[in-house]
Amino acid sequence: MDEVYVFKAAFKYRKGLWRRIEIEGGQTLADFDGIMREAFNHDTWDHLSEFYPEHARGMNGFGEIEPHGGGTGAEVRIADLGLFEGDKLEYVYDFGDNIQHVITLEEIVGPESGVNYPRISAKSKTRKRYCVECKEKGKKTVATWICIECSEEAGEDICLCENCLTSEHDDHDVEEIQY
Template identity: 50%
Template structure:
Protein backbone atom coordinates (compact mmCIF):
# COMPACT_ATOMS: atom_id res chain seq x y z
CA UNK A 1 0.00 0.00 0.00
CA UNK A 2 2.78 2.43 -0.92
CA UNK A 3 0.35 4.80 -2.66
CA UNK A 4 -1.96 5.11 0.35
CA UNK A 5 -1.94 6.90 3.67
CA UNK A 6 -4.02 7.25 6.82
CA UNK A 7 -6.17 10.36 6.69
CA UNK A 8 -7.42 11.82 9.97
CA UNK A 9 -10.66 13.84 10.04
CA UNK A 10 -10.97 16.22 12.98
CA UNK A 11 -13.69 18.60 14.13
CA UNK A 12 -12.01 21.66 15.65
CA UNK A 13 -14.39 23.71 17.82
CA UNK A 14 -13.76 27.00 19.60
CA UNK A 15 -13.82 26.08 23.28
CA UNK A 16 -15.84 29.09 24.44
CA UNK A 17 -17.82 29.72 21.23
CA UNK A 18 -18.94 26.18 20.54
CA UNK A 19 -21.08 27.09 17.52
CA UNK A 20 -17.90 28.03 15.65
CA UNK A 21 -16.11 24.99 14.23
CA UNK A 22 -14.12 23.70 11.25
CA UNK A 23 -13.70 20.15 9.96
CA UNK A 24 -10.12 19.42 8.91
CA UNK A 25 -8.49 16.48 7.12
CA UNK A 26 -4.79 15.83 7.66
CA UNK A 27 -2.64 12.78 6.91
CA UNK A 28 -1.08 10.97 9.88
CA UNK A 29 2.37 11.46 8.38
CA UNK A 30 2.04 15.24 8.65
CA UNK A 31 3.05 17.08 11.80
CA UNK A 32 1.45 19.14 14.56
CA UNK A 33 3.21 22.07 12.90
CA UNK A 34 1.20 21.38 9.72
CA UNK A 35 -1.97 21.01 11.79
CA UNK A 36 -1.23 24.31 13.54
CA UNK A 37 -0.90 26.12 10.19
CA UNK A 38 -4.22 24.83 8.82
CA UNK A 39 -6.02 25.70 12.09
CA UNK A 40 -4.58 29.23 11.92
CA UNK A 41 -5.79 29.54 8.31
CA UNK A 42 -9.23 28.07 9.08
CA UNK A 43 -9.87 30.44 11.99
CA UNK A 44 -8.11 33.43 10.39
CA UNK A 45 -5.40 33.65 13.05
CA UNK A 46 -2.05 35.29 12.49
CA UNK A 47 0.35 32.78 10.93
CA UNK A 48 3.57 34.52 11.96
CA UNK A 49 2.91 35.56 15.53
CA UNK A 50 1.95 33.87 18.81
CA UNK A 51 2.86 30.50 20.25
CA UNK A 52 0.44 27.60 20.26
CA UNK A 53 0.33 24.08 21.66
CA UNK A 54 -1.66 20.85 21.45
CA UNK A 55 -2.55 18.96 24.66
CA UNK A 56 -3.51 15.28 25.07
CA UNK A 57 -6.20 16.21 27.60
CA UNK A 58 -7.54 19.39 29.08
CA UNK A 59 -5.23 22.27 28.21
CA UNK A 60 -2.96 23.42 31.02
CA UNK A 61 -4.14 20.52 33.23
CA UNK A 62 -1.64 18.19 31.58
CA UNK A 63 1.67 18.50 29.80
CA UNK A 64 1.33 19.40 26.11
CA UNK A 65 3.09 17.94 23.09
CA UNK A 66 5.43 20.96 22.95
CA UNK A 67 5.07 24.60 22.04
CA UNK A 68 4.72 25.50 18.38
CA UNK A 69 6.50 28.60 17.25
CA UNK A 70 5.52 30.13 13.90
CA UNK A 71 8.24 29.18 11.45
CA UNK A 72 8.63 25.65 12.83
CA UNK A 73 11.62 25.88 15.14
CA UNK A 74 10.14 24.39 18.29
CA UNK A 75 9.72 20.94 19.80
CA UNK A 76 5.99 20.52 19.17
CA UNK A 77 6.25 21.38 15.49
CA UNK A 78 7.88 18.12 14.37
CA UNK A 79 5.65 15.55 16.12
CA UNK A 80 3.62 13.55 13.58
CA UNK A 81 -0.16 13.19 13.94
CA UNK A 82 0.13 9.37 13.84
CA UNK A 83 2.64 9.42 16.73
CA UNK A 84 -0.04 10.72 19.10
CA UNK A 85 -1.81 7.36 18.71
CA UNK A 86 -5.37 8.69 18.64
CA UNK A 87 -8.45 6.57 18.05
CA UNK A 88 -11.84 7.64 16.77
CA UNK A 89 -13.65 9.71 19.39
CA UNK A 90 -10.51 10.95 21.17
CA UNK A 91 -10.41 14.63 22.11
CA UNK A 92 -7.30 16.76 22.35
CA UNK A 93 -7.09 20.48 23.03
CA UNK A 94 -5.28 23.29 21.26
CA UNK A 95 -4.35 26.76 22.50
CA UNK A 96 -3.51 29.58 20.12
CA UNK A 97 -1.90 32.69 21.62
CA UNK A 98 -1.04 31.98 25.24
CA UNK A 99 -1.83 35.60 26.20
CA UNK A 100 -5.41 35.56 24.87
CA UNK A 101 -5.71 31.79 25.54
CA UNK A 102 -7.86 30.98 22.50
CA UNK A 103 -8.83 27.41 23.31
CA UNK A 104 -10.14 24.72 20.97
CA UNK A 105 -11.44 21.18 21.43
CA UNK A 106 -10.38 18.81 18.68
CA UNK A 107 -12.30 15.58 18.22
CA UNK A 108 -11.03 12.80 15.96
CA UNK A 109 -14.09 11.82 13.94
CA UNK A 110 -12.53 9.15 11.72
CA UNK A 111 -9.39 7.66 10.28
CA UNK A 112 -9.55 6.42 6.71
CA UNK A 113 -7.09 4.99 4.22
CA UNK A 114 -6.88 7.02 1.00
CA UNK A 115 -4.67 7.40 -2.05
CA UNK A 116 -1.81 9.87 -1.59
CA UNK A 117 -2.46 13.39 -2.80
CA UNK A 118 -0.94 16.84 -2.46
CA UNK A 119 -4.23 18.36 -1.26
CA UNK A 120 -3.69 18.02 2.50
CA UNK A 121 -4.13 19.33 5.07
CA UNK A 122 -7.40 20.99 4.15
CA UNK A 123 -10.63 22.36 5.59
CA UNK A 124 -13.60 20.30 4.39
CA UNK A 125 -16.43 21.80 6.46
CA UNK A 126 -17.42 24.63 8.75
CA UNK A 127 -20.32 25.94 10.78
CA UNK A 128 -23.00 27.88 8.95
CA UNK A 129 -22.13 31.52 9.69
CA UNK A 130 -24.70 33.52 11.61
CA UNK A 131 -23.87 36.92 10.19
CA UNK A 132 -24.51 40.15 12.02
CA UNK A 133 -24.74 43.53 10.32
CA UNK A 134 -22.87 46.80 10.58
CA UNK A 135 -24.88 49.22 12.69
CA UNK A 136 -23.54 52.29 10.86
CA UNK A 137 -24.68 50.90 7.49
CA UNK A 138 -28.07 49.92 8.95
CA UNK A 139 -28.66 53.61 9.81
CA UNK A 140 -28.42 54.26 6.06
CA UNK A 141 -30.74 51.33 5.19
CA UNK A 142 -27.86 49.19 3.94
CA UNK A 143 -27.19 45.64 5.08
CA UNK A 144 -23.45 45.09 5.21
CA UNK A 145 -21.97 42.18 7.12
CA UNK A 146 -20.12 43.33 10.23
CA UNK A 147 -16.55 42.07 10.28
CA UNK A 148 -15.28 44.01 13.32
CA UNK A 149 -16.33 44.73 16.88
CA UNK A 150 -15.16 48.08 18.25
CA UNK A 151 -14.01 47.08 21.72
CA UNK A 152 -13.63 50.65 22.91
CA UNK A 153 -17.18 51.63 21.97
CA UNK A 154 -18.60 48.29 23.14
CA UNK A 155 -17.07 48.83 26.57
CA UNK A 156 -18.31 52.40 26.74
CA UNK A 157 -21.87 51.58 25.57
CA UNK A 158 -22.10 48.20 27.41
CA UNK A 159 -23.17 46.42 24.20
CA UNK A 160 -21.49 45.02 21.10
CA UNK A 161 -20.75 47.75 18.54
CA UNK A 162 -20.44 45.87 15.24
CA UNK A 163 -18.95 47.43 12.12
CA UNK A 164 -17.93 46.66 8.55
CA UNK A 165 -14.36 47.38 7.42
CA UNK A 166 -15.31 50.71 5.77
CA UNK A 167 -17.17 52.09 8.80
CA UNK A 168 -14.38 50.96 11.12
CA UNK A 169 -11.84 52.90 9.06
CA UNK A 170 -14.06 55.98 8.65
CA UNK A 171 -15.50 56.40 12.13
CA UNK A 172 -13.48 54.24 14.54
CA UNK A 173 -10.03 54.30 12.97
CA UNK A 174 -8.14 55.02 16.19
CA UNK A 175 -10.16 52.64 18.36
CA UNK A 176 -9.10 49.19 19.43
CA UNK A 177 -11.13 46.67 17.41
CA UNK A 178 -11.22 42.90 17.04
CA UNK A 179 -12.10 40.87 13.95
CA UNK A 180 -15.35 38.89 14.24
CA UNK A 181 -15.01 35.14 13.73
CA UNK A 182 -17.98 33.50 12.01
Template identity: 40%
Template sequence: MKIYLFKITNKYRKSIWRKIEIRENQTFGELDRLLRESFGYEDDHLSAFYSGNAFSLTEYGLIEPGGQGKGAKKKIKEMKLQQGSKLEYIYDMGESHISLVELLNIGEEQSGIVYPRVIEKNKRRNRYCEKCKLQGEKQVAIYNVYYFEEESYEQLCEPCMETIDEEFDATEIVY
Protein backbone atom coordinates (compact mmCIF):
# COMPACT_ATOMS: atom_id res chain seq x y z
CA MET A 1 0.00 0.00 0.00
CA LYS A 2 1.30 3.46 -0.94
CA ILE A 3 1.59 6.24 1.63
CA TYR A 4 1.27 9.88 0.62
CA LEU A 5 3.26 12.46 2.60
CA PHE A 6 1.69 15.92 2.45
CA LYS A 7 2.92 19.20 3.86
CA ILE A 8 0.04 21.51 4.71
CA THR A 9 1.03 25.15 5.23
CA ASN A 10 -1.13 28.12 6.21
CA LYS A 11 -1.19 30.26 3.06
CA TYR A 12 -0.74 33.55 4.92
CA ARG A 13 1.36 32.43 7.88
CA LYS A 14 3.99 30.08 6.46
CA SER A 15 5.33 29.38 9.97
CA ILE A 16 2.19 27.29 10.65
CA TRP A 17 2.40 23.86 9.01
CA ARG A 18 1.88 20.12 9.45
CA LYS A 19 3.29 17.03 7.71
CA ILE A 20 0.72 14.29 7.36
CA GLU A 21 0.93 10.73 6.07
CA ILE A 22 -2.17 9.06 4.63
CA ARG A 23 -2.79 5.80 2.78
CA GLU A 24 -3.72 5.90 -0.88
CA ASN A 25 -7.03 4.12 -0.18
CA GLN A 26 -8.08 6.65 2.48
CA THR A 27 -10.29 9.62 1.66
CA PHE A 28 -10.15 13.38 1.57
CA GLY A 29 -12.74 13.20 4.37
CA GLU A 30 -10.20 11.41 6.57
CA LEU A 31 -7.50 13.92 5.63
CA ASP A 32 -9.93 16.76 6.38
CA ARG A 33 -10.74 15.29 9.83
CA LEU A 34 -7.04 15.15 10.72
CA LEU A 35 -6.45 18.70 9.44
CA ARG A 36 -9.33 19.97 11.57
CA GLU A 37 -7.94 18.20 14.64
CA SER A 38 -4.32 19.22 14.14
CA PHE A 39 -5.06 22.88 13.37
CA GLY A 40 -7.76 23.18 16.05
CA TYR A 41 -10.61 23.84 13.62
CA GLU A 42 -14.15 23.16 14.75
CA ASP A 43 -16.42 20.69 13.00
CA ASP A 44 -19.20 23.15 12.14
CA HIS A 45 -18.00 24.60 8.83
CA LEU A 46 -17.63 23.45 5.23
CA SER A 47 -14.24 22.71 3.74
CA ALA A 48 -12.90 21.70 0.34
CA PHE A 49 -9.75 20.74 -1.54
CA TYR A 50 -8.95 22.45 -4.85
CA SER A 51 -6.55 21.71 -7.65
CA GLY A 52 -4.97 25.12 -8.05
CA ASN A 53 -6.26 28.14 -6.18
CA ALA A 54 -9.02 27.95 -3.60
CA PHE A 55 -12.43 28.79 -5.02
CA SER A 56 -11.25 27.80 -8.52
CA LEU A 57 -13.40 25.70 -10.78
CA THR A 58 -11.41 22.55 -10.03
CA GLU A 59 -12.93 21.58 -6.70
CA TYR A 60 -12.81 17.98 -5.50
CA GLY A 61 -16.14 18.46 -3.73
CA LEU A 62 -17.29 20.05 -0.50
CA ILE A 63 -16.78 18.33 2.83
CA GLU A 64 -19.63 19.05 5.20
CA PRO A 65 -19.43 19.16 8.99
CA GLY A 66 -19.22 15.65 10.36
CA GLY A 67 -17.25 14.36 7.37
CA GLN A 68 -20.11 14.14 4.89
CA GLY A 69 -20.34 15.51 1.35
CA LYS A 70 -19.11 14.67 -2.12
CA GLY A 71 -15.49 15.60 -1.42
CA ALA A 72 -15.31 13.46 1.73
CA LYS A 73 -15.73 10.22 -0.21
CA LYS A 74 -12.95 10.71 -2.77
CA LYS A 75 -9.98 8.43 -2.25
CA ILE A 76 -6.51 9.98 -2.32
CA LYS A 77 -5.31 7.66 -5.12
CA GLU A 78 -8.27 8.64 -7.36
CA MET A 79 -6.77 12.13 -7.75
CA LYS A 80 -3.74 10.70 -9.56
CA LEU A 81 -1.42 13.05 -7.67
CA GLN A 82 2.33 12.91 -8.23
CA GLN A 83 5.23 14.02 -6.08
CA GLY A 84 5.24 17.83 -6.20
CA SER A 85 1.48 18.12 -6.87
CA LYS A 86 -0.05 21.17 -5.19
CA LEU A 87 -3.57 21.70 -3.94
CA GLU A 88 -5.28 24.27 -1.79
CA TYR A 89 -7.49 23.46 1.17
CA ILE A 90 -10.05 25.85 2.54
CA TYR A 91 -11.74 25.51 5.89
CA ASP A 92 -14.76 27.74 6.63
CA MET A 93 -15.88 29.42 3.44
CA GLY A 94 -16.72 32.64 5.35
CA GLU A 95 -13.49 33.07 7.33
CA SER A 96 -11.51 31.38 4.56
CA HIS A 97 -8.67 29.62 6.35
CA ILE A 98 -6.62 28.65 3.30
CA SER A 99 -3.77 26.15 3.37
CA LEU A 100 -1.33 25.09 0.70
CA VAL A 101 -1.14 21.30 0.33
CA GLU A 102 1.95 19.83 -1.33
CA LEU A 103 2.59 16.15 -1.96
CA LEU A 104 6.18 15.69 -0.81
CA ASN A 105 6.58 11.96 -1.34
CA ILE A 106 4.85 8.69 -2.16
CA GLY A 107 6.32 5.81 -0.18
CA GLU A 108 5.47 2.39 1.17
CA GLU A 109 3.29 1.67 4.18
CA GLN A 110 5.07 0.66 7.37
CA SER A 111 3.51 -2.13 9.40
CA GLY A 112 2.11 -1.29 12.81
CA ILE A 113 1.43 2.38 11.95
CA VAL A 114 -2.08 3.86 12.13
CA TYR A 115 -2.84 6.21 9.23
CA PRO A 116 -3.58 9.02 8.68
CA ARG A 117 -1.20 10.63 11.12
CA VAL A 118 0.65 13.87 11.78
CA ILE A 119 4.37 13.11 11.69
CA GLU A 120 5.72 16.63 12.22
CA LYS A 121 4.47 20.14 12.90
CA ASN A 122 5.77 23.65 13.44
CA LYS A 123 7.06 24.69 16.82
CA ARG A 124 4.63 26.88 18.72
CA ARG A 125 5.65 30.51 18.77
CA ASN A 126 3.44 32.49 21.09
CA ARG A 127 1.80 35.70 19.97
CA TYR A 128 1.31 38.31 22.65
CA CYS A 129 -1.72 40.43 23.48
CA GLU A 130 -1.42 43.80 21.79
CA LYS A 131 -3.32 45.70 24.53
CA CYS A 132 -1.20 44.16 27.29
CA LYS A 133 2.00 45.05 25.39
CA LEU A 134 0.96 48.72 25.44
CA GLN A 135 0.81 48.51 29.26
CA GLY A 136 4.23 46.83 29.47
CA GLU A 137 2.79 43.39 30.24
CA LYS A 138 3.46 40.12 28.44
CA GLN A 139 0.30 38.02 28.15
CA VAL A 140 -0.14 35.26 25.53
CA ALA A 141 -2.80 36.17 22.95
CA ILE A 142 -5.52 33.59 22.41
CA TYR A 143 -7.79 35.33 19.88
CA ASN A 144 -7.58 37.09 16.53
CA VAL A 145 -10.14 39.88 16.88
CA TYR A 146 -11.64 41.66 13.88
CA TYR A 147 -13.38 45.02 14.39
CA PHE A 148 -16.11 45.62 11.83
CA GLU A 149 -16.27 49.44 12.07
CA GLU A 150 -12.50 49.97 11.81
CA GLU A 151 -11.93 46.97 9.51
CA SER A 152 -8.88 46.08 11.57
CA TYR A 153 -7.42 43.09 13.43
CA GLU A 154 -5.57 42.66 16.67
CA GLN A 155 -4.53 39.72 18.81
CA LEU A 156 -5.80 39.67 22.38
CA CYS A 157 -5.74 37.61 25.56
CA GLU A 158 -9.00 36.46 27.18
CA PRO A 159 -9.28 39.29 29.77
CA CYS A 160 -8.70 42.02 27.16
CA MET A 161 -11.20 40.49 24.75
CA GLU A 162 -13.88 40.63 27.45
CA THR A 163 -13.46 44.43 27.66
CA ILE A 164 -14.42 45.08 24.01
CA ASP A 165 -17.58 47.15 23.71
CA GLU A 166 -17.94 47.38 19.92
CA GLU A 167 -19.01 44.92 17.23
CA PHE A 168 -16.31 42.32 16.55
CA ASP A 169 -15.63 38.76 15.47
CA ALA A 170 -13.08 36.57 17.23
CA THR A 171 -11.39 33.30 16.32
CA GLU A 172 -8.83 31.33 18.28
CA ILE A 173 -5.26 31.73 17.13
CA VAL A 174 -3.95 28.62 15.38
CA TYR A 175 -0.37 27.66 16.19
Protein backbone atom coordinates (compact mmCIF):
# COMPACT_ATOMS: atom_id res chain seq x y z
CA MET A 1 0.00 0.00 0.00
CA ASP A 2 1.02 3.56 -0.77
CA GLU A 3 1.93 6.03 1.90
CA VAL A 4 -0.15 9.20 2.11
CA TYR A 5 1.57 12.57 2.26
CA VAL A 6 -0.32 15.17 4.27
CA PHE A 7 0.51 18.70 3.13
CA LYS A 8 -0.64 22.08 4.34
CA ALA A 9 -0.72 24.51 1.43
CA ALA A 10 -1.13 28.27 1.92
CA PHE A 11 -0.81 31.44 -0.07
CA LYS A 12 2.71 32.73 0.53
CA TYR A 13 1.46 36.25 1.26
CA ARG A 14 -1.78 35.28 2.97
CA LYS A 15 -0.79 32.45 5.26
CA GLY A 16 -4.13 32.42 7.08
CA LEU A 17 -5.72 30.98 3.97
CA TRP A 18 -4.73 27.33 3.72
CA ARG A 19 -5.94 23.90 2.64
CA ARG A 20 -4.81 20.51 3.89
CA ILE A 21 -4.14 18.19 0.98
CA GLU A 22 -3.57 14.44 1.14
CA ILE A 23 -1.90 12.68 -1.77
CA GLU A 24 -0.37 9.25 -2.24
CA GLY A 25 3.36 8.75 -2.72
CA GLY A 26 2.75 7.03 -6.03
CA GLN A 27 0.76 9.93 -7.41
CA THR A 28 2.43 12.63 -9.49
CA LEU A 29 3.01 16.36 -9.49
CA ALA A 30 0.32 16.56 -12.19
CA ASP A 31 -2.14 15.07 -9.66
CA PHE A 32 -0.86 17.50 -7.02
CA ASP A 33 -1.20 20.41 -9.45
CA GLY A 34 -4.79 19.41 -10.23
CA ILE A 35 -5.83 19.42 -6.58
CA MET A 36 -3.92 22.68 -5.90
CA ARG A 37 -5.87 24.38 -8.70
CA GLU A 38 -9.11 23.07 -7.26
CA ALA A 39 -8.17 24.00 -3.69
CA PHE A 40 -7.23 27.59 -4.53
CA ASN A 41 -9.79 28.22 -7.26
CA HIS A 42 -7.24 28.56 -10.03
CA ASP A 43 -8.29 27.89 -13.62
CA THR A 44 -7.85 24.29 -14.62
CA TRP A 45 -7.77 25.07 -18.34
CA ASP A 46 -5.18 27.84 -18.50
CA HIS A 47 -1.67 28.77 -17.31
CA LEU A 48 1.43 26.81 -16.43
CA SER A 49 2.53 26.01 -12.91
CA GLU A 50 5.57 24.54 -11.19
CA PHE A 51 6.64 23.07 -7.86
CA TYR A 52 10.00 24.08 -6.38
CA PRO A 53 12.13 22.97 -3.48
CA GLU A 54 11.94 25.64 -0.74
CA HIS A 55 13.91 28.81 -1.52
CA ALA A 56 14.77 27.55 -5.00
CA ARG A 57 12.62 29.97 -6.97
CA GLY A 58 14.50 31.14 -10.00
CA MET A 59 16.68 28.06 -9.76
CA ASN A 60 15.64 24.60 -10.79
CA GLY A 61 12.13 23.55 -9.99
CA PHE A 62 10.67 20.09 -10.52
CA GLY A 63 9.50 21.00 -14.03
CA GLU A 64 6.60 22.87 -15.57
CA ILE A 65 3.10 21.47 -15.47
CA GLU A 66 0.55 22.24 -18.15
CA PRO A 67 -3.15 22.80 -17.36
CA HIS A 68 -4.22 19.33 -18.42
CA GLY A 69 -1.36 17.45 -16.87
CA GLY A 70 1.43 17.52 -19.48
CA GLY A 71 4.81 19.20 -19.05
CA THR A 72 8.27 18.18 -17.87
CA GLY A 73 7.26 17.98 -14.19
CA ALA A 74 4.00 16.13 -14.70
CA GLU A 75 5.24 12.57 -14.22
CA VAL A 76 7.40 13.19 -11.13
CA ARG A 77 6.13 11.02 -8.26
CA ILE A 78 5.52 12.56 -4.82
CA ALA A 79 7.54 9.80 -3.15
CA ASP A 80 10.53 10.64 -5.37
CA LEU A 81 10.79 14.24 -4.14
CA GLY A 82 12.77 13.03 -1.13
CA LEU A 83 10.65 14.92 1.40
CA PHE A 84 10.68 14.46 5.16
CA GLU A 85 8.10 15.70 7.63
CA GLY A 86 8.50 19.46 8.08
CA ASP A 87 10.02 20.00 4.63
CA LYS A 88 8.56 22.73 2.46
CA LEU A 89 7.83 23.16 -1.22
CA GLU A 90 6.87 26.25 -3.12
CA TYR A 91 4.25 26.25 -5.84
CA VAL A 92 3.80 28.96 -8.43
CA TYR A 93 0.63 29.14 -10.46
CA ASP A 94 0.67 31.29 -13.59
CA PHE A 95 4.11 32.69 -14.38
CA GLY A 96 2.44 35.96 -15.47
CA ASP A 97 0.56 36.67 -12.23
CA ASN A 98 3.13 34.67 -10.25
CA ILE A 99 0.76 33.45 -7.53
CA GLN A 100 2.97 31.91 -4.86
CA HIS A 101 2.08 29.21 -2.36
CA VAL A 102 4.05 27.53 0.39
CA ILE A 103 3.41 23.84 0.99
CA THR A 104 4.55 22.10 4.18
CA LEU A 105 4.71 18.33 4.58
CA GLU A 106 3.00 17.80 7.93
CA GLU A 107 3.19 14.03 8.14
CA ILE A 108 3.29 10.78 6.21
CA VAL A 109 0.54 8.35 7.18
CA GLY A 110 -1.08 5.16 6.00
CA PRO A 111 -3.98 5.34 3.54
CA GLU A 112 -7.58 5.28 4.76
CA SER A 113 -9.73 2.74 3.02
CA GLY A 114 -12.47 4.07 0.78
CA VAL A 115 -10.76 7.44 0.24
CA ASN A 116 -9.98 8.76 -3.21
CA TYR A 117 -6.65 10.56 -3.24
CA PRO A 118 -5.65 13.28 -3.73
CA ARG A 119 -8.21 15.06 -1.60
CA ILE A 120 -8.69 18.29 0.32
CA SER A 121 -9.24 17.18 3.91
CA ALA A 122 -9.45 20.56 5.67
CA LYS A 123 -9.65 24.28 4.97
CA SER A 124 -8.88 27.38 6.97
CA LYS A 125 -11.88 29.18 8.37
CA THR A 126 -11.52 32.75 7.27
CA ARG A 127 -13.80 35.57 8.30
CA LYS A 128 -16.70 36.01 5.91
CA ARG A 129 -17.01 39.36 4.20
CA TYR A 130 -20.32 40.83 3.13
CA CYS A 131 -21.52 42.73 0.09
CA VAL A 132 -21.50 46.49 0.77
CA GLU A 133 -24.25 47.21 -1.73
CA CYS A 134 -26.61 44.59 -0.35
CA LYS A 135 -25.85 45.97 3.11
CA GLU A 136 -27.15 49.36 2.02
CA LYS A 137 -30.39 47.67 1.03
CA GLY A 138 -30.55 45.95 4.41
CA LYS A 139 -29.53 42.52 3.11
CA LYS A 140 -26.65 40.37 4.35
CA THR A 141 -25.04 38.58 1.42
CA VAL A 142 -21.62 36.92 1.46
CA ALA A 143 -19.23 38.75 -0.86
CA THR A 144 -17.24 36.81 -3.43
CA TRP A 145 -15.55 39.70 -5.20
CA ILE A 146 -13.63 42.82 -4.33
CA CYS A 147 -13.66 45.79 -6.68
CA ILE A 148 -10.11 47.11 -6.89
CA GLU A 149 -11.09 50.40 -8.53
CA CYS A 150 -13.88 51.27 -6.10
CA SER A 151 -11.76 50.13 -3.13
CA GLU A 152 -8.96 52.49 -4.15
CA GLU A 153 -11.41 55.33 -4.61
CA ALA A 154 -13.22 54.69 -1.32
CA GLY A 155 -10.07 54.02 0.69
CA GLU A 156 -11.64 50.83 2.05
CA ASP A 157 -12.45 47.37 0.72
CA ILE A 158 -15.52 47.35 -1.49
CA CYS A 159 -16.69 43.74 -1.29
CA LEU A 160 -19.47 42.57 -3.55
CA CYS A 161 -21.71 39.62 -4.22
CA GLU A 162 -22.01 38.13 -7.70
CA ASN A 163 -25.25 40.04 -8.47
CA CYS A 164 -23.98 43.45 -7.43
CA LEU A 165 -20.74 42.83 -9.25
CA THR A 166 -22.46 42.28 -12.58
CA SER A 167 -24.95 45.11 -12.16
CA GLU A 168 -22.64 47.92 -11.00
CA HIS A 169 -19.00 47.01 -11.55
CA ASP A 170 -19.07 45.17 -14.84
CA ASP A 171 -16.19 47.02 -16.44
CA HIS A 172 -14.15 47.52 -13.24
CA ASP A 173 -10.99 45.72 -12.25
CA VAL A 174 -12.08 43.05 -9.75
CA GLU A 175 -10.54 40.20 -7.82
CA GLU A 176 -12.17 37.08 -6.45
CA ILE A 177 -12.26 36.75 -2.64
CA GLN A 178 -11.13 33.34 -1.47
CA TYR A 179 -12.29 31.77 1.77
